[in-house]
Amino acid sequence: MEHPIRIMVPAAALLVGGVLAGCGEVEPLPEITQGARPTAAPPTAAPKATATAASDSSASSAPSAVAGASLGGPGTACALPVSFSLAEQWEPEAVKDPENPEFAALMRQGPATVRCEADAKPAGHVGYLRVWTAEGKGPAKATLEGFVKAEKGSSAAVYRETKAGALPATEVTYTVHNEVMEETKEERAFAVATPKGTVIVHLGGLDTAEHRAMLPAYELARTSLKLG
Numbered sequence: 001m002e003h004p005i006r007i008m009v010p011a012a013a014l015l016v017g018g019v020l021a022g023c024g025e026v027e028p029l030p031e032i033t034q035g036a037r038p039t040a041a042p043p044t045a046a047p048k049a050t051a052t053a054a055s056d057s058s059a060s061s062a063p064s065a066v067a068g069a070s071l072g073g074p075g076t077a078c079a080l081p082v083s084f085s086l087a088e089q090w091e092p093e094a095v096k097d098p099e100n101p102e103f104a105a106l107m108r109q110g111p112a113t114v115r116c117e118a119d120a121k122p123a124g125h126v127g128y129l130r131v132w133t134a135e136g137k138g139p140a141k142a143t144l145e146g147f148v149k150a151e152k153g154s155s156a157a158v159y160r161e162t163k164a165g166a167l168p169a170t171e172v173t174y175t176v177h178n179e180v181m182e183e184t185k186e187e188r189a190f191a192v193a194t195p196k197g198t199v200i201v202h203l204g205g206l207d208t209a210e211h212r213a214m215l216p217a218y219e220l221a222r223t224s225l226k227l228g
Contacts, residue, residue, distance in 0.1 A: 001016045004045060005030075008184055011031060013187050015078070020035065028035065031161050033035075035192065040066065040126050044157055064220075065088070065216035065217045065219070065220040066087065066088040066218055067085040067086070067087070067088065068084055068085070068086050068087060068088035068089060068090060069085075069086050069090075069119065070084070070085055070086070070219075071083060071084060071085075071086050071116065071131075072084060072116075072131075072228075073228065075092055076087040076092070076118030077092040077094055078079070078092060078093075078094045080114060080115060080116060080129065080131055080133070080199065081194040081195070081196040081197065081199055081227070081228070082182075082192065082194060082199050082225050082226065082227055082228070083132065083225070083226055083227075083228060084165070084220075084221045084222075084224045085224040086118055086129075086217070086219055086220070086221065086222065087216065087217035087220050087221075088123070089122045089123040089124075090118045090119065090120055090122065090123055090129065090217060091118065091119045091121075092116060092117070092119075092124050093116070093117060093118075093119070094115065094116050094117040094138075095107070095114050095115055095116060095117060095123045097187045098113050098114055098115060099113065101208035104196075109132065109147055109150045109151060110143075110147045110148075110149060110151075111132070111134040111135075111136075111143050111146045111150075111198075112132035112133060112134040112143065112145040112146075112147050112152030112198070112200050113114065113132060113133060114130055114131070114132050115131050115132065115133050116130065116131040117129070117131070118130075120214055120217065124219070125205070125210050125213055125214050126205065126206040126210050127203070127204055127205035127206060127210050127211065127214050128203075128204065128216060129201065129202070129214070129217060129221060130201075130202045130204075131199065131200070131201055131202075132147065132199070132201075132202065133197055133198065133199055133200070134147075134189075134197050134198040134200070135162065136197055136198070137193070137197070139193070140168075140169065140170050140191040140192055140198050141159060141170040141191070143191055143198040143200070144159070144170050144172055144189065144191040144198075145157075145159070145172075145189075145198060147189065147191075147200055147202075148172055148174055148189070149187040151176060151187075152176075153176045153177040153178060154174050154175070154176050154189070155174065155175055155177065156175045157173070157174035158172065158173050158174070159171070159172050160172075162190065162224075164190055164192045164201075164221075164222050164225040165222075165224060165225040165226045166226070167192045167225065167226070167227070168192070168193075169190045169191060169222070169225075170191050171188065171189070171190040171191075172174070172188060172189055172190075172223075173186065173187075173188045174186075174187055174188070175187070176204075183207065184208075185204075185205065185206075185207050185208045185211060186205075186208045186211045187202070187203065187204050187205070187211065187213070188202075188203055188211075188218065189201060189202035189203065190222055192225065193220040194227060195227075201218075201222065203215070203217075203218040
């Protein structure tokens with residue numbers, strides 16, 4: 001079933017009243033058995049000439065995710081210009097009515113509109129892998145830059161050219177600062193150009209530890225991606 005995009009909130013807010021879900025709905029935070037968390041941070045910057053190699057090295061040293069459902073193709077939870085494998089136990093759902101102007105602040109980020117989200121809670125993490133699309137046939141990097149700049153509190157963005165499956169892609173790692181909680185957390189995304197516009201796959205997370213723990217699922221999506 002389709003549903004409005006969920007909103008991630010700081011840890012303190014979770015302790016007070018649960019997680020915001022949908023557009024203003026409130027639901028209690030489910031019990032979660034935490035998954036494995038890596039102890040070392042992935043590299044966030046590299047010399048320009050070796051940025052792609054550093055990204056690939058980071059991915060190969062991370063634990064592998066077990067593939068579960070496919071996402072994006074015919075008969076899957078979300079109709080997308082691309083398809084890829086989701087990590088086992090991640091639950092995907094299409095975002096309901098993403099073009100509704102009443103919810104533009106939630107549905108749009110810069111040039112992109114959110115289309116689908118995969119919930120990591122069943123796999124033991126607090127976060128989402130979200131898929132955004134942007135119209136037009138401009139460079140994927142320019143669209144990705146607009147997407148990152150539109151996220152409030154974003155900084156320290158590092159871009160690198162890489163591959164998503166066999167497709168050329170641009171990837172970014174960056175941080176987002178929450179002024180209320182006085183916390184900064186890591187995020188990352190990759191973008192690919194398709195005949196139907198640019199697709200951005202973004203991984204956030206409740207905090208940096210959750211983000212790093214979910215990186216194998218993100219890498220599975222990136223390495224298995226294909227058109228259609």
